[in-house]
Amino acid sequence: MPPLNAPEEGVPAAGLASWQQDNSSTSYASYAPNMLSELPELGPLPETPTSSPPAPGPLLSPPASFMRTTRPRRFSNISISSVAATVGSETQSACVGSTRDLTGRSPVLLINYQELQYESEVDKSLECPICRTPFHAPITTKPCGHTFCSECLLRAHQLRPVCPIDRRPLDVERDFCKARVIHDQLDRLRVKCPSQGCGHVCARELLAVHYERYCEYTPVLCPDNSCDLWIARQDAAPDKGCLHKYTPCQYCSKQVMKAGLEEHYDRECSGNTVKCAQCDSSVVQHRMENHVANDCPSTVVLCKWNKYGCGKSAPRHDVQAHEKKPCIYQAIGRLAQDREDDRLIISELKVRLSAAEGRLRVAEQEKTERRERKRRQAGNTNNTMPPFVPDLNLSNSPRAAASYNNGTLDSPEDYMLAQFERMETQMEDLRKNIHELDGLHSMRLLNDTMRLNEQIAELGSKVGVIGMHTTWLMNVQRQSRGQQRAGGVVGSPLSSLASSSGGPGTTNSATGSVTNAARNAPDNEGGRYYNSSLPLRRNSDGRGENPPRL
C-alpha cells in the first residue's frame, strides 16, 4: 500500500492542490501559516541570497536569472523552507507535497504567478490592485466586495488588517471568501510556461500540471546533494552530476556555468554570431535552427488559426500582421480553443477526483479491516478489556509509522482518521469544483451556440427567400417562353406585374421589345438593359418586399 500521505501521480503538488482543498470561507486561515513562515524573510531589504552559488573564484558572477533561481523564497506562496518547516505537522504537509522526502521526486521551483507572461493582453478588470497582474487564487472581501490575489491580500492584511482600497477593517476568518465568479475566466487565460527555454503555452489552470509533471525545462534541485542550486529537469539526470561548474564558452571563451550555457547564448554571448540568410539579423550559431523555426520574421509560416480553416501562409512577419488584423478565423478558433481547454481542465479535475476517490477507498477499507480485527480480538479475549495492540498493518505505511513514532499523533488510528477526514473533505471539494465547472461550461456552450443558432436560422430564412425568388423567376421564364411559343404575345405577365408595382426595369429580349413599364421606370438608366434572357430585379426594389406569391 502506498504511503497515504504522499500525493499520488494524479495529484499535482503545490499551489493548485492547496487552493482547492479548502472551500469554506473560514479555512483561509490555512494560508496564514505559510504566510507567517514567509514573512520574516520578506522583512526589510533581504539583500543576501539565501544560498549563494559555490564560490566561482575570481570569475564572473552567474547570469542574472541564475541568481534568481537560487532564491526559492521569492517564489509563490509556499517556499521550500516553509515546506521543511511544516513537514512535521500533518495539516500542512498534506497540501504541500513536492518535497524530496515525501515523494522521492525532486522538488521543483514553485511557479511565481506574478511573473507569468500572458499570450495576449489581459483585461484590466482581472488585475489585482496590489500586484497589478491577473489575479491568482483571488479572494473577495465580503463587506466591501474588493478582490485581490490571496497572497497579496494576506500579506497586506498582516501589515494592517484593513481593506487596501477603502481601509475598512477586515477579519480573515469572517470577511474573506473565494472569488469564484472570475475563476472560469482566469483559468482560461493563456499563459507561457515560466521555465526558461520552454515555449509551451496553455490555459493557466493547466500550467501547474505541465510545469510540475511534464516540462523538461522546469528548474529542479541539482541531483548533487551537496549543491543547492536549481537546474532544468532535462539536465538533472544523476549520472550527469552537478552542472554548476564553470567552463569556457565555446564561442566567446567567457567563463560560464555549464547549466547556464543556453541562457548565456541567448542573452550575452557576443562570440561567433552569424547572419541569418533570410532576415539579415545576427544570431548565435548555436541558435540558428531555433531562430529560423521560431523567430525569424522571414520564415514562411501558417496562420495560427489554420487548424480552424484559415489558409494564410506567408512570411512570419506578414502572418503576424494578418493575425492581428484580426484573422477572420480568430473568433471560431478562440471558441474551439476554449472548448479544448475546458475539456483538458475537466479531464484534469476528473483525474484528481479519481485519485482522491482511490485514496478514500483504501482508507475506508483499512478502517473496516481494523474494526473487524478489533472485534475479533475482543471476542478472543472474552469480555476482558482488550489491551491496546498497535495495528501491525499500519507499519506498511511509513508516513503513518513515522508520524506515530515522532509523537505528532496519539496513535496510528488517530492518524488514519485524520487522513480519512481530510480526504473526505478534499473529495467533496473536487466534486463541487467539477459540478461548478460543468455548470459554467454548459452555460457558455448554451450562450455560444445560441448565437450560432440564431445566425443559422437567419441564414436559413435568407436561403428560403432566395429559393422563393428563384422559383418565381423560373416560373415567369417558363410562362413567357410558353407564351412566346404559343403566339409571341408581347405583354408578359411580368410586364403587367412590373407596371403595377411601378418599379423594376425589365426587358424581354427574346422579342426585343421593351415593355412600357420599363420605359416609364423612374430612373431609367440605359445601361441597365441587359441582353440576358432573364428578367432583372434591381436591388433597390427593397429587400422587405415579398416575392409575388406563385
Next chain:
Amino acid sequence: MALPKRIIKETERLLAEPVPGISAVPHEDNLRYFDVEIHGPSQSPYEGEVHFAVRYRWRGIFKLELFLPDDYPMTPPKIRFLTKIFHPNVDKLGRICLDVLKNNWSPALQIRTILLSIQALLGAPNPDDPLAPDVAKSWKENEQAAIATAREWTQKHAVPN
C-alpha cells in the same frame, strides 16, 4: 533581483501618461530610484513668481528623490524633498509628514497617487501636524509672514534661472 511586474507597469504608465505638473523618471542603473519634479500648485506660495516679461511662465519646480524599497508595494516608497522648501510638514532634511507615506499607506496606492498627495500638501499646508516645529510655529503665529517666507524660498531655491 528581478524587478516586479508591478513596478515595471507603474513606470511605463508614469512615462507614457505623466500626471500634469509632475514628472518621475527612473535612474537607468537603478530602476527603483526615481528623480521626481513637482510643480508648485497655482494659487499657493510655492507657485513661484510669474514673469510675464520672459517668454516662459517660471514656476516653482521642486526636486524630490523617490526610492521603492524591496518589499514595495507592501511598504510605502521612501520619498524626500531635495529642493529646500519652507513648509510646516517638511523638515530640514526634506522628509515629508504625510499619513499615506506612513500609517495610512496601502499597497493599492501607487507612485502617482503619492506624488499627487504631495502636490496637494503643497497647496494645503497643515501646521497642526507639523514635522518642522519652528516652521509650524511661525505659520501659526503669523501666517502672512510665513507665506511670504515660503514665497521667498520658492523664488530663491525652486525657480530655475
